[in-house]
Amino acid sequence: QVQLVESGGGLVQAGQSLRLSCAASGSTFSINAMGWYRQAPGKQRELVAAISTGSSTYYADSVKGRFTISRDNAKNTVYLQMNNLKPEDTAGYYCHYGGAFYRGSYVPNTSYWGQGTQVTVSS
Numbered sequence: 001q002v003q004l005v006e007s008g009g010g011l012v013q014a015g016q017s018l019r020l021s022c023a024a025s026g027s028t029f030s031i032n033a034m035g036w037y038r039q040a041p042g043k044q045r046e047l048v049a050a051i052s053t054g055s056s057t058y059y060a061d062s063v064k065g066r067f068t069i070s071r072d073n074a075k076n077t078v079y080l081q082m083n084n085l086k087p088e089d090t091a092g093y094y095c096h097y098g099g100a101f102y103r104g105s106y107v108p109n110t111s112y113w114g115q116g117t118q119v120t121v122s123s
Helices: none
Strands: 003-007 010-013 018-025 033-039 046-051 057-059 067-072 077-082 091-102 105-107 117-122
Touching (some): 003 091, 033 067, 046 105
Antiparallel strands (some): 003 018, 033 046, 033 091, 046 057, 067 077, 091 117
């Protein structure tokens, strides 16, 4: 069984930065891809970024150039550095474990999700 714990969310002003962390336990972290999703009220959950075991990355167009996903296999942790935040980035952010890269995107084909961390960006 895999446990995922996110942290790092908060309330910031537009233009500021946050770094989210997702720590995984109970698994072989280094051989699994990871993804970050977000869900705003009344909207569907959307893929923000993902990273493969070989550190290939995927970014949604809306965050390219502002967000960076990275992983530290020694710490079993994946990070999402979010710069130049905008009010439209406001959402609950969730990490996902063990998906697959397919046709340039990330497919969440396991049931391993974190509990989420809230990011609120004020204008």
